[in-house]
Amino acid sequence: MILNFLRKPLTVVDFLVLLLLSPVIISIVIFIAIILEPSDIPSIKDQPYECGRFGNQQMKIDRNYLFFARVEYQDVNYWGKNVREQHNIKGCDDQIQNASFDVKWPEMEPSDGFQLDSKNVNNITVALNQRTIWLEEQENKGFFDSIASLKLYLRDIATHEEMSAKEINEKKVFNLNLGLYQIDVRGIGRVSQRVFWQEIEGKGVGVIINCHYFQSENTSCELSYHVPNYGFNTSYITIYFHAELLPHWQEIQQDSFKMIDSFRVRV
Numbered sequence: 001m002i003l004n005f006l007r008k009p010l011t012v013v014d015f016l017v018l019l020l021l022s023p024v025i026i027s028i029v030i031f032i033a034i035i036l037e038p039s040d041i042p043s044i045k046d047q048p049y050e051c052g053r054f055g056n057q058q059m060k061i062d063r064n065y066l067f068f069a070r071v072e073y074q075d076v077n078y079w080g081k082n083v084r085e086q087h088n089i090k091g092c093d094d095q096i097q098n099a100s101f102d103v104k105w106p107e108m109e110p111s112d113g114f115q116l117d118s119k120n121v122n123n124i125t126v127a128l129n130q131r132t133i134w135l136e137e138q139e140n141k142g143f144f145d146s147i148a149s150l151k152l153y154l155r156d157i158a159t160h161e162e163m164s165a166k167e168i169n170e171k172k173v174f175n176l177n178l179g180l181y182q183i184d185v186r187g188i189g190r191v192s193q194r195v196f197w198q199e200i201e202g203k204g205v206g207v208i209i210n211c212h213y214f215q216s217e218n219t220s221c222e223l224s225y226h227v228p229n230y231g232f233n234t235s236y237i238t239i240y241f242h243a244e245l246l247p248h249w250q251e252i253q254q255d256s257f258k259m260i261d262s263f264r265v266r267v
Contacts, residue, residue, distance in 0.1 A: 042088075044069060050099075051092035054130050054230040058092060058265040059099070064110040065259075067100040067125065074130070100127040101259065105245065105252055108259045114240040116218050121242040126256040129238065130231035141234050144226035145204030146197075153195045153210045157188055177247065180209070190215040196246075207253070211243050219243035223253065230260075 050061045050071045063069040072078060074095040076086045102113025105124050112118070113125040138144055151162045163171070172181045180196040187193045191214050198207040211221040223239040239256055 052090065052094050052096040053092070054096055054128065054235055055232040057230050058267075059096065059263050060092070060265050061099060061263045062110075065101045065103060067102050067113060071096045072098040074132070096130060097132075098127060098129050099260075100125060101256075103259065105241070105248075106255060108255055114220075114242070116214075116220055117216075121244045124239060124241040124245070124252065124256075126260065127238045127240075128227070128230065128235055128260055130235045131233040134233040142228050143200065143203050143206070144228075144234065144236070146208055146224070146226070147205045149224070150195070150197055150205050150208055153208065154183060154185060157186055178249065180207070180249075187212070207249075209246070209249060211246065213243065221246060223249060225253065227257070 044063045048063060050059075050063055050066060050069075052059055052071060052073060061071065070087065073087065073090040074097045076083070076090065078087075080086075100113075102111055102123070102125050103109060104111035104120075105122050111123045112120070113123055115123065134141065150168075154163045154168065155161060168183070171183050173183075174180075175182045175196065178196060180198055182194060182196050185193040185195055191212055194211045194213070196209040196211070197205050200206045207223065207225045209221055209223045211219065213219050219242050221241050221243050223241070225237055227235045227237050237253075237256060237260070239252060241252065245252060
């Protein structure tokens, strides 16, 4: 989704791709600036809330919390023309594809959200994304085995080869302080990468946290996990934060869900 893409921290691989495609990127940035110009977004005073649904869950969200002060609805092409008109005809009975919240932890109050080079390490971004399909091999909607995502994070950055299940079991160590398994992955240059994850016995991989540590001392972590009760095909939450907050990952996960759930309309 466009808002989630714009907020997501830039990895080294992303940077190299952007460098190679810089002429194209310049054109895209100009295009984005046009379609997301301030005139396209009503003032918060005139429209204080965004309204919509994640499946059967109706949401009424304070726009002060939202990235670009709006959600993304399904069936709206946020890369295309007439975005304002398409967005504004949506309402409380329409499905939301993505809602990104910029907050300060632990207060969970509106902030500028996660920014890679920011010294405000308590600013985080929380994104709730509705799945459009449910894979048949995932039998139980109450749990989503994220082993495929884990292998993607652990793949060799140079060869793009995935780790086998045997190799993962041989290399993983259990981090007692975090209560998570961990593998340090080879990065590019002086950027190091660490991947942490939770294993649920008899089910598979639950929470995944992918962290990058830059030579500039900037850090970025991306925590993702399954949310079964939002969306017809479930949803997932992604949280972007600085590695300084890593010891508090469980509290951040719990507080983020509580914040999102507080915007649910109780009938």
